[in-house]
Amino acid sequence: MNRWGVFFIITIVGLVVDQATKLYVDRVMVLHQSIPVIDGLFNFTYLRNRGAAFSFLSDASWRLPFFIGVTLVAAVVIVIALKKMRDDQKLAQVSLAMIFSGAIGNLIDRVRLGEVIDFLDVYWKTHHWPAFNVADSLICVGVALIALDMLKEERRQQATSE
Template sequence: MFKCYLFKVFFFILNLSLFLLLDWITKSWVSSFFRNSFNKQLIPGFLDLVFVENTGIAFGLFAGNNGFWEYFTLLLILIGFIFFRKKIFTNIFHMLVSSLIFAGALGNWIDRVIHGHVIDFIDAHILEYHWPAFNLADAYLTIGFVCILLESALSSKRTFKKTT
């Protein structure tokens, strides 16, 4: 299906762009309408919309030092692309998962550069036990890395069965 290299690149960039656009639209929507201590219950006891300006990295760790995180994140994105560029285009699964991961990293990096912080707005919780607020870019990264781990585990399991 994906024999032509240029088509593979187009497919990857299209998905990356769509994921980035969706991340940007949701963050813009939340920023425009829900600033100033906003909290909207979506699913009682489980899911709320909130507005959080996160100056840290994942889960608000290491708040502040935005200049450092901007450069560090960009460096990781570039290293990741250089290191995985051949694997990205091997099949549709890798193209989709890679576009999720790079869209997540770029979405949060763009936020840091433009706003000086990342806009988080999804508050998942079980009753009063809250997970740190996150956004679609964070979800993209998580889903992408979970897919890679699952593929790696399944692939090594298949390899182990073949050798025994």
């Protein structure tokens, strides 16, 4: 399968899982409701985030156009980067598809609701990581994988130059 097929499949699967989980949480939970999954570690907690990561810019009046613009620019950059990649850069291709899918998933929420639905609540005792969702997870894992691919690429280039 070529890079565009992989990109399309990962994007669609990521979007479906992200949007389905958000719709489910929105329908079966009440805002701020928390359901323990693993005591002392993980809950489903229904929250809404008007800002970016960690509620950054949540009170800014210009936040929605800003987030839409940034997401659209990022999407274009991702498509251009994917087009320029070599065929053997499979991990980077998957990574970009994950980041793209996550960005579009949160964009759908912002356009539809003016905010993003978050529900994954990871914590240790009383210390909670900010709640997140499947789209956020796709973005974070995608960024981690692209960093790993960059390290592999650097090593590959060093090995060929020796």
